[in-house]
Amino acid sequence: MNVEDYMDKTITLGTVSDANYMSEQELAEEQELIVRAKRDARAFGEVYNRYFERIFNFILRRTDDEAISDDLTSQTFLKAMQSLKKYEYRGVPFSAWLYRIAHNEVNKFYNKQKRKKVFSLEQEQLFEFIQPEEEAVFDEEKLAELMEVLKELPTEAVEVLELRFFEEKNFKEISYILNIGESGAKMRLYRAIDKLKERFKIKYND
Amino acid sequence: MGRHDIRLRRQRMTSRRIEGYKDYASLMERHKSSRLKRLIKLIFLLLFFTALSVFAYYALSKIEKQNNNEPEKQAQALSRPGVFNEELLNTYNYGKT
Numbered sequence: 001m002n003v004e005d006y007m008d009k010t011i012t013l014g015t016v017s018d019a020n021y022m023s024e025q026e027l028a029e030e031q032e033l034i035v036r037a038k039r040d041a042r043a044f045g046e047v048y049n050r051y052f053e054r055i056f057n058f059i060l061r062r063t064d065d066e067a068i069s070d071d072l073t074s075q076t077f078l079k080a081m082q083s084l085k086k087y088e089y090r091g092v093p094f095s096a097w098l099y100r101i102a103h104n105e106v107n108k109f110y111n112k113q114k115r116k117k118v119f120s121l122e123q124e125q126l127f128e129f130i131q132p133e134e135e136a137v138f139d140e141e142k143l144a145e146l147m148e149v150l151k152e153l154p155t156e157a158v159e160v161l162e163l164r165f166f167e168e169k170n171f172k173e174i175s176y177i178l179n180i181g182e183s184g185a186k187m188r189l190y191r192a193i194d195k196l197k198e199r200f201k202i203k204y205n206d
Numbered sequence: 207m208g209r210h211d212i213r214l215r216r217q218r219m220t221s222r223r224i225e226g227y228k229d230y231a232s233l234m235e236r237h238k239s240s241r242l243k244r245l246i247k248l249i250f251l252l253l254f255f256t257a258l259s260v261f262a263y264y265a266l267s268k269i270e271k272q273n274n275n276e277p278e279k280q281a282q283a284l285s286r287p288g289v290f291n292e293e294l295l296n297t298y299n300y301g302k303t
Contacts, residue, residue, distance in 0.1 A: 041234070041237065045230055048228075048230050048233065049228075049230075052224070052227075052228055053221055053224050053225075056219075056224050056227060057219065057224070060219060064213050064215075066219075066227075069227075070227045073227070074229070074232075074233060074236070077233055078233060078236055078237060078240065081233070081237050082237070082240065082241075116209065116210060116211055117209065117210040117211070118210065118211045118213060119210060119211070119212050119213070120213040120214075120215050121212065121213070121214055121215065122215045122217075122218045123214050123215060123216055123217075124217070124218050125218065126214070143214065147212045147214060150212045151210065151211065151212045154209070155209045155210045158210060158212075
């Protein structure tokens with residue numbers, strides 16, 4: 001399929017919801033919990049229960065294997081427990097710190113295994129952000145084409161796309177998780193969208 | 207061939223299923239054993255460095271002692287009065303060369 005064929009299709013990237021964004025009060029409450037967890041390892045249980053699902057889902061999306069996700073999630077929380085005393089508030093939620101550890105653990109896993117990175121995207125969630133304009137639902141063919149386009153994008157760009165649209169993180173958090181500058185994170189995302197635009201018509205409201 | 211693979215999951219993993227993977231007790235166990243391992247490692251490292259510093263101290267003090275002793279002997283030998291006088295004044299054969 002050539003570029004002209006892709007140009008016929010229109011995709012709308014919807015706005016990212018603010019569901020995951022925390023208010024100042026919520027951030028302060030979370031910091032109180034972290035201070036307690038620093039003093040008492042048992043208080044870390046609350047942190048574990050609060051973030052386990054999100055971290056597990058994040059790792060599962062990066063590995064597409066439940067057993068590996070289980071191991072890496074456990075490893076992420078162990079690392080967090082071990083270095084909790086070194087944790088400092090940097091203006092982003094505590095979850096960003098956990099995501100950063102999880103991201104590093106996943107990278108370590110791929111480097112060790114010398115495997116190709118995997119992004120396993122949930123169809124349901126994908127449809128929340130990418131919709132064909134002309135038709136109500138994506139058909140299999142168009143979906144396969146989209147997968148092909150995403151495959152051709154640089155891995156770093158897919159990482160930002162995934163954090164922005166699937167984890168609903170803001171650029172400050174993304175830059176913290178990936179250990180890059182905020183402008184760098186924006187550049188990666190916009191480049192990815194531009195590349196998608198070469199083949200699809202995209203409306204991106206951010 | 208790309209550097210990554212994109213896969214599509216038909217169904218999102220349910221919270222209930224993820225809940226099944228939660229095991230805080232085992233995490234705490236791992237944390238405790240890793241703390242113990244780190245403590246043992248730290249003790250071994252401390253012992254190793256203490257032994258190394260003690261060994262280095264004794265080795266250096268021995269070398270220093272040797273270095274201090276050698277010039278002292280020479281100095282004593284040279285400064286002993288009258289040792290060279292016999293040679294300088296050639297008192298062995300009453301000044302005959």
